Amino acid sequence: MASRRPQGFSSPVTGVGIGLRAPHYRDVLVERPDVAFLEVHSENYFGAGGLPLAVLDRVRGDYPVSLHGVGLSLGATDPIDVRHLGKLRALADRVQPVFVSDHLSWSSVDGRYLNDLLPLPYTEESLAHFCRRVDAVQSALGRPILIENPSTYLELAASGIPEAEFLAEVALRTGSGILLDVNNVYVSATNHGRDARRYIDAMPAHAVGEIHLAGFTRRETDAGVVLVDTHDHLVADDVWALYAYALRRIGPVPTLVEWDSDLPPLATLVAEAKSAERLLEDRDARAA
Amino acid sequence: MHALRELQRSFAAAIFARQPEAFVPHVRSNGLGAKDRVQIYQNNVFISLTEALADVYPVVAKLVGEEFFTFLARGYIRAHPSRSGNLHDFGAELAAHLAQLPEAAALEYLPDVAELEWARHAVFHAGEAGPLDAAALACVPESRQAELRFAIHPATRLVASRFPLLAIWQAHQCDPAGEVRLDSGDHDRLLVARRDYEVRMDRLTHGELALLAAFTDDLAFGEACERALAAEPALDLGATLGRFVADGTLAGFD
Numbered sequence: 001m002a003s004r005r006p007q008g009f010s011s012p013v014t015g016v017g018i019g020l021r022a023p024h025y026r027d028v029l030v031e032r033p034d035v036a037f038l039e040v041h042s043e044n045y046f047g048a049g050g051l052p053l054a055v056l057d058r059v060r061g062d063y064p065v066s067l068h069g070v071g072l073s074l075g076a077t078d079p080i081d082v083r084h085l086g087k088l089r090a091l092a093d094r095v096q097p098v099f100v101s102d103h104l105s106w107s108s109v110d111g112r113y114l115n116d117l118l119p120l121p122y123t124e125e126s127l128a129h130f131c132r133r134v135d136a137v138q139s140a141l142g143r144p145i146l147i148e149n150p151s152t153y154l155e156l157a158a159s160g161i162p163e164a165e166f167l168a169e170v171a172l173r174t175g176s177g178i179l180l181d182v183n184n185v186y187v188s189a190t191n192h193g194r195d196a197r198r199y200i201d202a203m204p205a206h207a208v209g210e211i212h213l214a215g216f217t218r219r220e221t222d223a224g225v226v227l228v229d230t231h232d233h234l235v236a237d238d239v240w241a242l243y244a245y246a247l248r249r250i251g252p253v254p255t256l257v258e259w260d261s262d263l264p265p266l267a268t269l270v271a272e273a274k275s276a277e278r279l280l281e282d283r284d285a286r287a288a
Numbered sequence: 289m290h291a292l293r294e295l296q297r298s299f300a301a302a303i304f305a306r307q308p309e310a311f312v313p314h315v316r317s318n319g320l321g322a323k324d325r326v327q328i329y330q331n332n333v334f335i336s337l338t339e340a341l342a343d344v345y346p347v348v349a350k351l352v353g354e355e356f357f358t359f360l361a362r363g364y365i366r367a368h369p370s371r372s373g374n375l376h377d378f379g380a381e382l383a384a385h386l387a388q389l390p391e392a393a394a395l396e397y398l399p400d401v402a403e404l405e406w407a408r409h410a411v412f413h414a415g416e417a418g419p420l421d422a423a424a425l426a427c428v429p430e431s432r433q434a435e436l437r438f439a440i441h442p443a444t445r446l447v448a449s450r451f452p453l454l455a456i457w458q459a460h461q462c463d464p465a466g467e468v469r470l471d472s473g474d475h476d477r478l479l480v481a482r483r484d485y486e487v488r489m490d491r492l493t494h495g496e497l498a499l500l501a502a503f504t505d506d507l508a509f510g511e512a513c514e515r516a517l518a519a520e521p522a523l524d525l526g527a528t529l530g531r532f533v534a535d536g537t538l539a540g541f542d
Contacts, residue, residue, distance in 0.1 A: 043374040047413030050443065051485040071373020077293040084373050109296040113370040114303060114333045115340070115378075118296075126292055154325035155316040158295065193319055224320045226328060 011209060011254050012098040013037045013064045016273040016280060019258040025055045027266040032062060035273050037098060039066040039256050045095075046087045056095055066099040066210070066256070067092060068179075073113070074133045074147070075106030075120045085140050092141060098254075099210055101146035101179045102137075104130070104167055117150040121158035122166045127173075134174040146209045147171070148179035151187040151216070151229030163188070164202035177209030180253070182243045183235065187216050187227040196242050205250040213243060213276060214258040231260035235272055243276065247283040255280060303330045304366055337365050340375045344409045345382060347460045348402050351395065360385075360392070376413060380406060397451035397470065404453050407445035407480040408487045414443035418539030425533065425541060434510030438503045441539040443482035446492075446500055450475050454489055481537060495520025496528055500537070 015036030020028060028038070038059055045052050059065065071084060092100055105117035120126045138144055149167055161169075171178050180203060189196035215233025219226050235243075235257065247253070257272045295314060302311035308326035315322035338361035342349045349357045364385050370378040383402035386392050418441055428436065447453065452468060453476040459466035477497040479490045492500070498519035502512030516523055532538045 043376075046374045046376060048415030048442065050413050050482060052413070054485060069373075073373050077296060081373060087374070106296060107373060109293070109300045111371060112300060112304070113373060114300060115337060115370050115373065115375060116329065116333045118299060118329065121292065121295060123292075129292060153328040154322065155318065156295070157314055157316050158291070159316070191320070221320070221324060223324045226320055226324075228328065228332075 013066075013254050014252070016255045016257065016276045017064075017066065018269050018273050019068075019256060019260070020059065021260065021263060022052070023263045024266050024269070025051070029055065029058060031266065033266060033270045035063070035270060036254065037064040037066055037256075039068050039099075039258070042067040042069040042088055042091060042100075043071045045091055046084075053094075060095050064098040065095050067095065067097040067101070068148075069100070069102035070117065071107070071113075071115070072102040072137060073105075073107040074102055074137065075104070075118075075126065075130055076108045076133075077106075077129070078108055078111060080133065080136055085137065089141055092143070099146050099177075099179075100141060100143065101148055101210065103148045103150050104163070104170070105150045119150065119152045119154060119156060121156040122161040122163055123158055124161075127161065127166060127169060131170055131173045134170060134176050138174065138176065144174075144176050146177040146179035148181050148212065149184050149188070151181075151184040151191075151227075153191055153226060153228070155192055162202065164199045168202065168204045168207065171204060171207040176207075178203065178207045179210045179212060180208045180246065180250070181212035181214070182246055183212065183214045183216060183239050184229060186236070186239050186242050187229050190225075190227050197245055200242065200246045200249050203246075203250060208250050208253050211243065211246065211253045211255040212258055213239065213255060213272070214260075231258050232262040234268075235275075240275070240279070244279050244283070247279060252280055252283060299326075299329075302326060303333050304369070306330060306334075306362075334362060334365065337361065337370065337378070341379050341382065344379045345402060345405045347405055347457055348382070348386075348398060350460045350465060351398065351401065351456075352392070356391075360389070363389070379409075382406065397449070397453070397456065400447075400449040400451055400453055401456060404447050404449075404457060404478065404480070404489075407447050408489075411443045411445055411480050411482050411487050414482065416443075417441050418536055420533050420536075420538050420540050422533055434508060434513075436509040436541050437506060438509065438512075438538045439540040439542075440500065440503050441481065441536055444500075444537055445480040446497060446504065447478045447480055448476070448497060449478075452476055454478060454491065457489070479537065481535075483536070493520055493523065495523030499523075499525075499528060500532070503538070 017037035017039055018035050020038040020040050045056055103117050107114050107116055185199045186196050213235045214231045215235055217228045217230040219228055255276050259269055299311055308323050308330055311326045312322040341361050368381045383399040386402055387399040392398050455468045459468045477492040479492050495516040499512055499516035502515045513525055
């Protein structure tokens with residue numbers, strides 16, 4: 001595997017975007033909210049036709065579109081699903097997205113999918129394997145992808161490499177970018193008793209191509225508190241603070257506000273994007 | 289890759305078997321217990337796959353209630369696990385699964401409702417085609433008409449049942465659900481089709497169903513007409529064909 005020097009992940013878009021989900025189709029088409037880009041879950045557009053693709057074709061005339069995947073199962077040890085990859089390639093050819101992304105995780109083994117973002121052991125073996133998979137996907141797509149840090153609820157005993165270093169090394173070896181999910185950094189750090197800021201500090205700034213923000217759910221169990229990445233709340237105050245910290249450390253990065261279940265009115269999501277934009281511009285103003 | 293693969297097998301096996309303790313030796317213990325941590329993934333997997341099923345089968349979910357649906361989904365997820373990172377095809381076997389599930393035997397119409405909901409899901413996401421060139425069709429000499437093969441639009445499914453499926457479906461679009469008489473003798477033959485991006489369901493007569501089913505089986509027009517007339521001797525074939533051309537049910541011919 002050829003090791004490439006990072007050139008810096010040049011951003012084809014600036015500002016703050018929102019996730020586009022089916023319940024907001026009509027409002028987005030009618031209201032044309034003032035946001036920098038729209039991001040969709042790639043797999044929701046793998047159908048052959050119908051409303052989802054028709055809406056996507058329409059919005060991509062007005063907004064840059066980003067394709068965010070949850071289904072590539074990049075860390076899996078089964079052969080890459082070439083049908084899935086073919087559909088992603090066809091979708092990318094159709095919408096010409098500003099980003100294509102998926103996760104630092106796996107979701108299938110022996111042909112069975114759990115359709116969840118399961119944690120990898122951060123070992124040299126996993127690193128070499130994950131990089132081979134990212135190389136294969138990037139060659140098939142003919143473009144670099146962004147890899148997102150997942151929310152995790154457990155750490156594997158076999159892990160020896162800190163996740164942030166693992167992710168940075170993937171970017172270095174494969175030329176992929178990093179999709180830094182600040183909410184996931186916060187959720188995982190809280191769940192494992194780590195310092196979220198140290199994670200941000202370990203990010204190679206030039207490789208971070210996009211930031212995600214979302215809301216989590218706090219669950220109290222007999223054994224303690226756990227944060228679950230549910231994407232069904234406003235962005236938490238602590239996560240806003242961590243986002244501001246990330247912007248200071250990393251620089252202005254296109255940012256996306258995600259909301260996936262119990263969707264609020266579109267205006268609430270747009271207001272969250274405006275809040276992010278103020279922090280992004282603040283940081284720009286100070287840098288100027 | 290061997291160690292990674294074995295670890296993943298072990299994690300997946302613990303989740304599918306709902307035995308989180310089986311994976312505990314692989315988990316770093318830190319504050320919250322290792323079993324609780326595995327349990328979170330187990331819950332996430334089952335909840336999100338159950339929600340995926342409920343999204344496709346909202347009427348089945350309403351008919352059986354939340355508790356039974358959760359039980360149903362658990363068994364289904366293990367018997368027919370998702371085979372793709374894309375959930376479009378997940379749930380395809382629910383009607384068959386219900387048909388052999390002893391706990392669901394009392395609701396005889398349930399597999400048919402599931403079949404209807406899967407048809408709606410498939411139609412919603414199916415490809416585009418047509419429209420059929422009606423002018424070209426009008427120019428086909430009468431002597432060749434019997435050999436024509438009509439192509440059904442890909443966003444079209446036929447669902448036949450000995451139960452009043454459409455009434456059952458409609459009664460469960462509001463809360464609380466309306467009442468449906470199962471002994472009314474209504475048998476439903478439904479054309480499930482996408483029109484302007486919305487899924488519609490229309491009742492068909494015996495002859496109309498036979499005609500469209502023959503097209504689906506790629507039979508020539510002549511043979512399709514024979515089947516349709518056998519099912520419904522009084523069927524007005526010309527008018528029926530004209531309607532299926534006009535509404536887009538037929539997307540082409542050759």
